[in-house]
Amino acid sequence: MSTPTSTAPPPSTQKLSNGRVISYALGDVANNLSFMMTSLFLMAYMTDIAGLTGAMAGTIYGVTKIWAGISDLIAGQTVDRANTRWGRLRPWLLWGSFPLAAVLVALFSTPASLSPAATIAWILLLDCAFQLCYSFVNIPYGSLSAAMTQSAVDRSRLAGARSIASSITGVVLAIAVAPQFGKDVLANTPEGELRLKFTIVIAIVAAVAVVLYLICFANTRETVQRPPGKVKMSETFKMIGKNQPLLVLCLGAVFLLGAMFTLMAVQMYYARTVLGGAANFIWLQLGNTVGTILIASFVPAITRKLGKRIGYVMCAMVAIVAYLIIANVPGPGADGSRSAALAVAIGAFVIYGIGVGGTNALMFSMQADTVDYGEWKSGTRAEGAAYSILSFVRKVGQGVGGWVGGIVIGMYGYTNDPARLADPEVARSVEQGIRVAAGYVPAGFAVLAALVIFFYPLTAAKHADIVRDLLARRTQASVADADSEVVDINTAGMLVAKRPVITINQQYGAGGIYVGERVAERLGVPFVGSRFTSKELESIDQAAEAEPTMNRWLWDFAHTSNADIDAAVRADAESNTRVVRQNTEEIIDHVKDDGGVILGRDATRVLAYMRGAYHVRLEAPVRVRIDRAAESAGISREVAAQRQSREDRMRNEMSARLMKYDATDPQYYDAVINTGDTSLDDVVDRIVADYRAKYPDLNN
Known part of the structure; x- marks a missing residue:
């Protein structure tokens, strides 16, 4: 009476090869060659090479980043409509990479002959075009990971690989580009030659990006069938109005991203003026990367011990400390050396990476909770709408940060003119303005972010209640869809079984298959085995000693990134929802006619509110x-x-991520049985006797 299991996992759950994972990560290297190029260097390019004022450069930076949020919404509405022999998402890497590269090169190739007004128009229009092209590549790229596999393990590998690649790209790009902004280079290179040299550098960066996009396109595959995106603007605004936690989180995100991008916009000026050389930018970027790597290991512990809200606030306070240190690094020593300032600044950027990495990771975790809240409040689960609005708000924060950074350095009289900087008064004012923009202004934004999130209304206890309520609703909906005469819903809204239903969750080797098959036989109901056998789980990930610790770290590290990962987070959340719904429907389908004994499959959680269901956990000592x-x-x-x-760790990890419960917690079970000190036949007798005693009306 057992349900046969497949001998091999379906393509969407088979382990992705290392080559495929690396190819996907190379796509994010390409993304960040362009994204970081504009985020980190465009402001300095506009002022130091194109000749714009700090205020005008900041205004362009702000306007185009906000436009980038609109571009993301446009791309999100469009990309899923493609349906080619290559899939829905991969073709955009092919179609979009060449226009993106061309616009990037043109953006950093402003002709010297243009008037000031024409220069402003050139950069503004081309940056807007760049942001649009980037959205049409980044949105499908971010969604591609969820289309490549349904395995949570492999999605963690993909997310971690792209974030590691992103971090390395930031450092490599700093090494390649930062020296071009050196004072000596700017002062001693004729303007025409300087602009040509910069165009050549960007052309090389763009060409590398195109090659990497093509490698990603050629070596990835869409194996998960997914419906076209259905994010509607009307749905977005309807969901926002009813979702107070999301509104609070978005407001906090504006200030958080404002802090980050104020610093990013002026980081080159800071490295060159406060620390004494453009090449110091490399060390700052490296320090930031080290910090984000460090915090990734502690995000789960922070969540468990402090909760997401307090954890976010604490990480924001760490970032505030970093910003204040950045603003107050020591000046030059008696010999004019700034080595002490550089050492302090590197340490500050490590702390900065810890603070912003932690807040980023916790923000995305809290975002997932607001999706649950939105479904609970409105009856509609709208990941696409929720993540789209957060993405837009994050871009607004980026734009506000860059705009404020440009305004501040402009107010303090920023100039790169050596003749003017020879005036000590001007030099002091410029340096003070950069310190304010790099440290004090971001600290103020971060304080506001912490204050906003301190009043975030969705507590862990409230979210747990919401998840339980949603689970009951989804299960009832699946029963209604099944149109069953056997499983019913009584007047109180509780699911009612009319044949025996038993769920078994077990530790590996606790005897679940033996016990389940015999209990099913005794009660006259079907037995349904685990979705994945041990061999299938091995085929998903052979690295037993590294799983899931490494994959969990990769997942957490992916969400600490400063890179543009919003589309990937959204796609993964939507994929998880589809898996949960499919699993719920399958479990209801298994028990709707004849009842059943179900091993694993998170049936304990799915059928938690069914009257007539009996939930068992089997445990035993490891040796046994x-x-x-x-x-x-x-x-x-x-x-x-x-x-x-x-398996003990991997299955529990999947239950926590998908069904949001701790499968080892005894509160979810009617009985927790130690099969190590009794025979498995005695365990069968006990379960059958307990079930018949509790539900005597379901024995026939």
């Missing part, structure tokens, strides 16, 4: 489980030990 698994599966104790280590 390894011996039992080795004997029953005909494998060595070493292999059984590897599977035990992998």
Whole structure:
């Protein structure tokens, strides 16, 4: 009476090859060659090479970043409509990479002969075009990971790989481009030659990006069938109006991103003026990267011990400390050396990476909770709408940050003219303005972000209640869709089984298959085995010793990134929702006619509110489980030990991510049985007797 399982996982859950993961990550290298080029260097280009004032450069930076948010909405409405032999998403990497590269080169190739007004128009229009082209590449690229696999493990690998690639790209780009903004280079290179040299550098960067996009296109595949995107503006605004936690989170995001991008916009000026050389930009970027790597390991612990809201506020306070240190690094020593200032600044940027990395990760985690809240409040689950509005708001924050940074350095009389800087008064004012823009202004923004999130209304307890309520609603909806005469909903809204239903969750080797099959036989109902066998899980990820610790770290590191990852977060959330809905419907389908005994599949959580369902957890000492698994599966104790280590953690990790519950918590079960100190047949007798005693009307 068992349900057969497949001998191999479907293509969408098979382990992705390392080559495919690396190819996907190379796409983000290409993304960040352009995204970081504009985010980190465009402001300095506009003032130091194109000759615009700081205020005008900041205004252009702000306007085009806000336009980038609108471009993301346009791209989100458009890209899923493509349906080619290559898929819905991959073709945009092919179609969009060449226009993106061409516009990027043109943006950084302002002709010297243009008038000031024409220069402003050139940069403004081309930056707007760049942002639009970038959205039409980045949105499908970010969504591609969820279309490549349904495996949570592999999606973690993809997310982590792209973030590692992004961090490395930031450092490499700093090494390649930052020296071009050196004072000596700017002062001693004829203007025409300087502009040509810069165009050549950007052309090389753009050409590399195109090659990497093409590698990503050629070596990735869309294996998960997914419907076209249905994010409607009307749906977005309807959801926003009813979702107070999302509104609070978005307001905090404006200030958080405002802080980050004020610093990013003036970071080159800071490295050159406050620290004494454009090449110091490289060390600052490296310090930031180290900080984000460090915080990734602690995000889960912060969430558990402090909660997301307090964790966010604490990380924001860390960032505030970093900003204040950045503003107050020591001046030159008696010999004119700024080595002490550089050392302090590098340390500050490590702290900065920790602070902003933590707030970024927790912001996206809180965003997922606001999606649950929106569904609970409005009855419609709108990940696309929620993530689209957060993405737009983040771009607004980026624009506000860059605009304020340009305004501030302009107010303090920023100039790169050596003759004017020879005046000590002018030089002091310029340096003070850069310190204010790089440190004090971001600190103020971060304080506002922390204050806003301190009043974030969605507590952990409230979210847990919402998740439980949503689970009951979804299960009832699946029953209604099944149109079953056997599983019903009573007048109180509770699911009612008319044949025995038992769910079994087990530790690896606790005897779940043996017990489940015999309980099913005794009660006269079907037995449904786990979705994945041990061999299938091994085929998904052979690195037992690294899973899930490494994959969890990769996932958390991906969300600490300063890069443009909004589309990927949204796509992953939507993919998880589809998996949960499919699993819920399948479980209801299994029990709707004849009841059943279901092993695993998170059936304990799905059927938590069904009257007539009995939930069992099987446990045993590790030694006993390894011996039992080795004997029953005909494998060595070493292999059984590897599977035990992998599966106990891996299955619990999947339950936490998808169904949002701790499968080891005894509160979810009617009985927690230790199969190590009794025979499995006695366990069968106990479960059958307990079930018949609790539900005597369902025994026939």
